[in-house]
Amino acid sequence: MEGRKRQENNTIQNFRSNKKRKLQNEITTININKSRFQDLSNEIFYVIFEYLDIHHVHKGFFNFNKRFKNLLNNSNLLTKINISTISKSDFDYYYRNIIIRNREHINVLRLSNPFTTDIIFSPTNIILKFISLETLILDNIHVKYLNKMFDYLLDLPKFHSLTISFINYIESLDIFIQIFRLSKLEYCKIIYKIKNNQSLLPIYLTKYDSSCIQYFIINGDFPFNSLHNLLSCLPQLHHLSINSLVNCHNTEREELSPIELKYLKYAFLKLNFIYFYKFEK
Template structure:
């Protein structure tokens, strides 16, 4: 074998997995009849990534291959406008499974959401909203109209209330199992979302999760939920509010990850034990971090002494390991499942 062209189609499919689809089309589509037929007639799935640096010629070359686009990444609202002007969303995107759109304006996204139900295979939606004013109520309502969507990640720096969703006369049927909320929100917002997400299994809250003031809290009943994995990356709730939140949503939890600070009552191991035994009987993996800022005015509280209870039999039996570490001015109290460590000696 002396020429690249002599490689089999199967090998080219493997090679193409590592190349940008626009580069594949530019390099091979006009090379010879064999590659024209191979690219057009094969089951080649195109993974398209368009950033501001991509020339318009690269966008044009995709036109005959819309039905082969498997994954689409668009960055910047100008690129987004140009792309959907050239390629309006319609049923010809019949293989598109993943749509990742970064730095889109809220009005652009709402307009786009009107057409996304036309995509029969859209399983994954990843969005970063770049806007000061965002109507989260409308956005989530339209997302819930996507019948086959399994995975949703919605990112923004803005905080939005979702309580108006309660007054939606129709609860749309959707298939979302994985939800990453990457914008600030409150515990009541999460409870509202559960009533629209009957199939939700994995929930991640990336940015600040706070609790609404007590006199504004809505009297939600407990939620019948199939949630098995919960990760709260920045929990700003007091422990008492977190306990109420868990009591409402957690009956099937298998894994809980939480990172928090400010409220030392999170170090009360006995309260954690009661919360788990009463509301999380299926919990198998527990990851916990409490960050305590250390300075010249640092003082121990009674809760810090209660952290010793994390060494009692309840935690040992479950092999959940308690640890204290110092990182610059942070004292980090942590719990995580025991993991075997292997050491090799020469």
């Protein structure tokens, strides 16, 4: 028994010794090649930065030496900001040192915590300076931020892609009216939920008949009697996905004119208590 235990201890010690030796060799290799790494041109580093999140770039290079600090401060990179799980104190640092300094060059912004949305959209003059923003992804946003947020997005010259999911229940489908206000929007994915006993009123989008949206993904209950109105507003539609098309009771039936969707290539509709013959009519 003692011999077996001694053998196991020797095996563990040998494993740790080999692991330590391998780590020392890697550190030695890094030290030998350090000067070669720094000899790379600025253009090569800009290419490297494009494959990294700006948070990792800042942590890995900003305080490395004066050259890299100047390189990042003077960079015109179109940066991608992806903020997932993060504490408020960490985000405050991230916001001051990365987002604010790069706001004019950010083209993708993803926020996954409710408090980050509050910080980004509260000062009215901040979000309006994101002049290169093309794609906005908001996970777990509160409904209360909607009106303020869309008012700001209207004034961003390059903005064309929105993905949004709500942390709380929505009480109406007015969010679609806000979406169609964004006249340059080409991609939209919306994720929402309603209470089990809640009935959805139809939405009317007749004033928005020339939307540029090409890809529309709706993950949430959407009333069948609003589908025709929705499609009438999407002449450029290529891709449509609705994961819960629901029947609305006590609504008047109306005669609907045909809709020509000449660019539509893909459609996915999950029917909930809806007979397929209704589409034929």
